[in-house]
Amino acid sequence: MPKKFIKRKEQREKKRIALERVNILFSLAERIFPYDRELANRYVGIALAVQQKAKVRMPRKWKRRYCRRCHSFLVPGVNARVRLRQKRMPHVVIKCLECGHIMRYPYLREKKERRKKKEMEGKLIQKGRKIK
Numbered sequence: 001m002p003k004k005f006i007k008r009k010e011q012r013e014k015k016r017i018a019l020e021r022v023n024i025l026f027s028l029a030e031r032i033f034p035y036d037r038e039l040a041n042r043y044v045g046i047a048l049a050v051q052q053k054a055k056v057r058m059p060r061k062w063k064r065r066y067c068r069r070c071h072s073f074l075v076p077g078v079n080a081r082v083r084l085r086q087k088r089m090p091h092v093v094i095k096c097l098e099c100g101h102i103m104r105y106p107y108l109r110e111k112k113e114r115r116k117k118k119e120m121e122g123k124l125i126q127k128g129r130k131i132k
């Protein structure tokens, strides 16, 4: 096997391991959060270091579970406020109650997809009626 491919394979393996560790660290943070927030935040810090070093994307599941500014682990309703806003662009507003940082995540794409799906379903229903 050429060296290039071996290297690529190695890198893929590294990324896979990094992702696995990010997942484990966030799961630990979630579990320990009710008992020890400080420790939960430390897990997040390590997870972020791993993620940045390996240059992997933050899994969707955890993307909104930490503060971008103070790196606190966030639990909606406990130390994070989550609101939906429609102004200008539909988005989710997550406010970190530890440091007051505000993060916005647009969900226009999700909305579009949903609309598409609904339209499709509508068409199917119409078709069904026609057959009857």
Ligand SMILES: [Zn+2]
Pocket: 067, 068, 069, 070, 071, 072, 096, 097, 098, 099, 100, 101
């Ligand atoms: Zn914060």
